[in-house]
Amino acid sequence: MRLQVKMNSCASPPSSDQMKKYNFDEIVDRTGTDCIKYDALPQIFGSADVLPLWVADTDFRTPDFIMEAIRKRMEHEIxxxxxxxxxxxxxxxxxxxxxxxxxxxxxxxxxxxxxxxxxxxxxxxxxxxxxxxxxxxxxxxxxxxxxxxxxxxxxxxxxxxxxxxxxxxxxxxxxxxxxxxxxxxxxxxxxxxxxxxxxxxxxxxxxxxxxxxxxxxxxxxxxxxxxxxxxxxxxxxxxxxxxxxxxxxxxxxxxxxxxxxxxxxxxxxxxxxxxxxxxxxxxxxxxxxNIAGKVALEAAYTSGEDWLRQLMEYVEGNYRYLEEFFDTHLPKVKVMRPEATYLVWLNFREYGMKDKQLTRFLVEKGRVGLNNGARFGTGGDGMQRINIGCPRSVLAEGLNRIKAAFDRYENSR
Ligand SMILES: Cc1ncc(COP(=O)(O)O)c(C=O)c1O
Incomplete structure (x- = not known):
């Protein structure tokens, strides 16, 4: 499937009373772009049938003011x-x-x-x-x-x-x-x-x-x-x-x-x-x-405040959703409340699974790909890192998969 690249253009900066509203709920298909998060799933998790909530980039569009600046520079063609x-x-x-x-x-x-x-x-x-x-x-x-x-x-x-x-x-x-x-x-x-x-x-x-x-x-x-x-x-x-x-x-x-x-x-x-x-x-x-990186940095740091404020409102909303989900449905999982980042550290130790076993369980039974806590070194045992920088519907799907896997696990014991 091809990635859609329809972007909104932003010719002049909007005044504060008509700030643009960004849509972080939008699902952008990233497959087929050689992105690590989706296209490397078979190499990382042994299967493409895994919902990726791992590597630390987001599933949100790179903002329009950055894309516009890059496009403008690319028009020069040297x-x-x-x-x-x-x-x-x-x-x-x-x-x-x-x-x-x-x-x-x-x-x-x-x-x-x-x-x-x-x-x-x-x-x-x-x-x-x-x-x-x-x-x-x-x-x-x-x-x-x-x-x-x-x-x-x-x-x-x-x-x-x-x-x-x-x-x-x-x-x-x-x-x-x-x-x-x-x-x-x-x-x-x-x-x-x-x-x-x-x-x-x-x-x-x-x-x-x-x-x-x-x-x-x-x-x-x-x-x-x-x-x-x-x-x-x-x-x-x-x-x-x-x-x-x-x-x-x-x-x-x-x-x-x-x-x-x-x-x-x-x-x-x-x-x-x-x-x-x-x-x-x-x-x-x-x-x-590289040229695109330089142009992107300049555009980001010149025009990025409002987009970033909206991004963090959305990410905080995702976090509240996740916290409530675990409190309600999987209280054995302890969630570390972040003060920054779209990465959340989850403690699955009450389930008593060893690290590889836990990752295998999440991949094979839950079909979700998180980051294995043990990779982060001492203290990472029994932990997993989840990336909530994604549309809420994707996060909800991932959490439901985790819940379904643990429900089946508890019922089979
Ligand atoms: C703490 C931290 N440092 C560095 C990086 C990677 O930075 P770079 O890609 O610029 O090397 C990451 C990416 O996840 C990170 O979380």
Whole structure:
């Protein structure tokens, strides 16, 4: 089936009293586009007959103002080497000022094709083989590959589960640090738990990091996707000292559903650190980037506020739907309430299934594809991550499939 690409055009920005209403209920057929989420189902789950609620992109249309900007640029019909000019940097600086109250300088920003590339570049250029890097599991699993694949040693500082929320285990962290520990990889907002780390939590972590001269590499890719009542605090805003010993990685990819355009950026106020990372990026010759990604970022950060507000209203609605569904129909599943992101961390431990067994059960009996919790490392056992960045009807179908599978399971015992 072909993907429909009828887009609404938006010639001039609407005034605030006639803001455009976006339709997130619309089902857009993504099959046949080589998208990982749908077209790689047989490779990932062993069957195409699975409802995909896994990899972290959304099923919502990339917004019209981004598509229009890309189309306009494509009309030129020469797609040679390009660079990022004022519009790229200005749009990032304005976006960060408006959204987080963070004033940054243009020269602090470096391009990276992906956030994970930037994390790895930071590990490889600011630490040496054999040095230690702290990660805080359960966490976005490429963090592990970034550390181990770079020949660095990993120190695990597991998050502590209290109530239904994770927090930092500061005592554990301090007890594990030694002079060979050079860096900490932070995930804020947290994937998979959805925490937006609070000022006091960040400050407690900051105290230890400063005391032990740990470089903090903060993955803030989900920082635009805030649930109401939450404020994101970029690591670089904590203090001048922390700013000079940190790297903050961000991107428009999750927010505006443009992950396929491989465009992100890192904010590195410390010139020596920046120079080292830029040198590695330059050696790999990956600093060119791509035209569509640059244009998309500029359009997103210039015109994206209203769309994003509507997106998050919809995602929060999806979350309320999910929470009520589990409360009503499957109360044994414990849901971690996210403060950001369209990813929700589900605890199936009461069913007593081991990880592979649980994933197999969900795929074979429920025909749903979630992310296996164990992949996120220590603490992920018996957990699954569900992606609610989809039309509510799709989410409802997925939840009903899970319920039907567990109903049959309970009835057969
Ligand atoms: C916390 C986090 N960091 C990084 C990424 C991936 O970023 P990129 O595709 O820019 O490497 C993801 C994607 O799910 C993520 O959740």
């Amino acid at each position: 797609l040679g080497y390009t660079f990022r000019g004022d519009a790229f940097y200005d749009s990032i600086m304005k976006w960060l000022r408006n959204r987080h109250g963070w004033d940054i300088e243009r020269e602090w920003i470096i391009f990276s094709p992906g956030v994970v590339s930037a994390l790895t570049a930071a590990v490889q250029s600011l630490t040496v083989r054999g040095e230690k890097v702290v990660v805080q599991p359960p966490v976005y699993f490429p963090f592990y590959e970034t550390v181990r694949g770079s020949g660095r040693r990993m120190v695990e500082n597991p998050l502590r589960l209290s109530g239904n929320r994770y927090s930092f285990d500061i005592e554990d962290l301090e007890s594990k640090l030694d002079p060979g520990t050079r860096m900490l990889l932070l995930c804020n907002p947290h994937n998979p738990g959805g925490m937006v780390w609070k000022q006091h939590e960040l400050e407690a972590l900051e105290t230890i990091c400063l005391k032990h001269s740990l470089i903090v590499v903060s993955d803030e890719i989900h920082s635009d996707l805030l649930f109401s009542g939450n404020r994101h605090i970029p690591w670089g805003m904590l203090s001048a000292e922390s700013r000079m010993n940190s790297i903050v990685c961000m991107a428009p990819s999750k927010t505006f559903n443009v992950a396929g355009l491989a465009t992100s950026f890192a904010i590195i106020p410390n010139p020596e650190m920046r120079k080292k990372i830029e040198k590695l990026m330059g050696t790999l010759h990956i600093q060119t980037g």
